[in-house]
Amino acid sequence: MPSRTPASRTGRPRNAAADAAILAATRQALVELGWSKLTLGDVAVRAGVAKTTLYRRWAGKNELVVDAVAELFDELKLPDRGSLAADIEGVVLQFAAILARPEARSGLMAVVAEATRDEALRERIRASIVERQKRLVLAGRARAQERGELPAERDAGEAARAVDLIFDMVAGAVVHRTLVSAEPADEEWVHGFTRVLLSGLAAPG
Amino acid sequence: MPSRTPASRTGRPRNAAADAAILAATRQALVELGWSKLTLGDVAVRAGVAKTTLYRRWAGKNELVVDAVAELFDELKLPDRGSLAADIEGVVLQFAAILARPEARSGLMAVVAEATRDEALRERIRASIVERQKRLVLAGRARAQERGELPAERDAGEAARAVDLIFDMVAGAVVHRTLVSAEPADEEWVHGFTRVLLSGLAAPG
DNA sequence: CGCTTTCGCTACGGGTCGTAGCGTAATACC
DNA sequence: GGTATTACGCTACGACCCGTAGCGAAAGCG
Numbered sequence: 001m002p003s004r005t006p007a008s009r010t011g012r013p014r015n016a017a018a019d020a021a022i023l024a025a026t027r028q029a030l031v032e033l034g035w036s037k038l039t040l041g042d043v044a045v046r047a048g049v050a051k052t053t054l055y056r057r058w059a060g061k062n063e064l065v066v067d068a069v070a071e072l073f074d075e076l077k078l079p080d081r082g083s084l085a086a087d088i089e090g091v092v093l094q095f096a097a098i099l100a101r102p103e104a105r106s107g108l109m110a111v112v113a114e115a116t117r118d119e120a121l122r123e124r125i126r127a128s129i130v131e132r133q134k135r136l137v138l139a140g141r142a143r144a145q146e147r148g149e150l151p152a153e154r155d156a157g158e159a160a161r162a163v164d165l166i167f168d169m170v171a172g173a174v175v176h177r178t179l180v181s182a183e184p185a186d187e188e189w190v191h192g193f194t195r196v197l198l199s200g201l202a203a204p205g
Numbered sequence: 206m207p208s209r210t211p212a213s214r215t216g217r218p219r220n221a222a223a224d225a226a227i228l229a230a231t232r233q234a235l236v237e238l239g240w241s242k243l244t245l246g247d248v249a250v251r252a253g254v255a256k257t258t259l260y261r262r263w264a265g266k267n268e269l270v271v272d273a274v275a276e277l278f279d280e281l282k283l284p285d286r287g288s289l290a291a292d293i294e295g296v297v298l299q300f301a302a303i304l305a306r307p308e309a310r311s312g313l314m315a316v317v318a319e320a321t322r323d324e325a326l327r328e329r330i331r332a333s334i335v336e337r338q339k340r341l342v343l344a345g346r347a348r349a350q351e352r353g354e355l356p357a358e359r360d361a362g363e364a365a366r367a368v369d370l371i372f373d374m375v376a377g378a379v380v381h382r383t384l385v386s387a388e389p390a391d392e393e394w395v396h397g398f399t400r401v402l403l404s405g406l407a408a409p410g
Numbered sequence: 411c412g413c414t415t416t417c418g419c420t421a422c423g424g425g426t427c428g429t430a431g432c433g434t435a436a437t438a439c440c
Numbered sequence: 441g442g443t444a445t446t447a448c449g450c451t452a453c454g455a456c457c458c459g460t461a462g463c464g465a466a467a468g469c470g
Contacts, residue, residue, distance in 0.1 A: 011446025012436040034322035039426060050449045105321040112384055113314035117239035122387055130385060165397055172381030177373040179317055180335060182327055192370055200405030216415025217467040244457060255418045
């Protein structure tokens with residue numbers, strides 16, 4: 001989602017293919033150079049467009065990388081493995097696999113860091129990555145409650161808080177394991193994590 | 206810990222006060238400018254030293270900020286509130302309070318992002334921040350096992366894995382809540398988090 | 411007093427930033 | 441088809457920061 005084209009019905013239309021090329025080039029540059037050495041001039045050359053074209057569509061490096069990374073997380077699917085524990089393990093393993101890719105590792109944390117001083121960027125991240133994937137928690141929770149594996153919440157507010165908590169715990173733990181502890185979130189680890197999380201959630205509130 | 210002084214017994218000694226001044230100036234610059242706009246020249250001016258002095262002690266921006274941020278976490282203490290749940294809540298609230306400070310927010314995530322492509326930096330972070338604070342988990346766990354609130358592990362390997370898992374879950378969740386979800390890790394949230402975590406840990410393995 | 415190391419200062423080439431300006435290309439409207 | 445409008449590629453530019461080199465002076469040790 002590059003910057004807005006405010007209902008421009010006239011004039012030369014934008015080259016839609018350029019967007020995809022730029023985002024792909026950005027991810028490639030993240031792999032080869034990492035966040036700090038990634039320059040917009042370099043991305044423009046890789047994508048085969050002029051640097052000025054890049055600046056016409058994105059405000060800067062931050063916004064560009066957010067969009068480039070956000071696409072990576074759209075491939076997440078909630079598997080149906082028959083039990084809540086197995087479903088969670090499946091999603092967490094997918095999430096870990098994405099975070100193991102260098103273009104996600106170096107890009108995601110950097111934009112989160114930048115977002116600490118940029119309210120608009122923080123909102124962009126929330127909208128295009130976080131909220132977008134919260135669907136997985138919602139779907140998994142609903143399915144588990146149908147199965148009777150999780151108690152139903154008393155009211156909507158409590159349910160929302162529970163979803164937020166779960167999301168922070170899952171995403172936070174996997175990110176910390178992968179990027180800070182620098183250990184792989186492999187099947188063994190995910191299994192142990194899921195056991196603790198699920199026991200805690202199933203316990204009476 | 207600036208770069209090594211390999212047993213230099215002769216010559217003019219380093220101004221020890223300059224180290225503290227530089228690290229304090231770095232934190233101040235993080236507050237006012239954030240990571241991306243922080244320059245070493247600016248830090249040198251704030252600290253009242255020459256830019257070259259800074260480069261003689263630290264290899265670059267990354268290493269400097271790691272040291273500046275690491276000091277923030279040394280004030281963490283394990284409180285003795287009588288129960289494991291209360292102790293954990295106390296530590297997590299302290300941790301959240303540190304992460305609420307702008308010099309920690311903007312600095313910590315940035316160096317973690319940089320560390321994804323810099324093995325030496327990753328090790329520096331692990332040694333000066335992560336491993337350093339793992340003492341809190343170890344102490345809390347030992348105290349809880351004395352109280353009979355947590356089962357003892359079967360062997361040392363399992364104990365180490367459990368400590369690592371707890372650390373990733375606690376640090377990860379608080380960081381994600383604070384920096385990504387951008388919501389305060391206040392008493393209510395910490396209470397809910399602790400309840401889930403503790404129920405999960407106490408459950409039979 | 412010599413030796414050694416640190417310190418402050420200046421200066422420098424190299425790189426990136428973000429923008430301005432221009433001519434050209436591609437579409438919509440009349 | 442002509443015209444207005446927008447997108448595009450290209451070049452050039454001042455501004456900024458990087459990291460280092462080189463110098464003279466300062467502060468310790470024997």
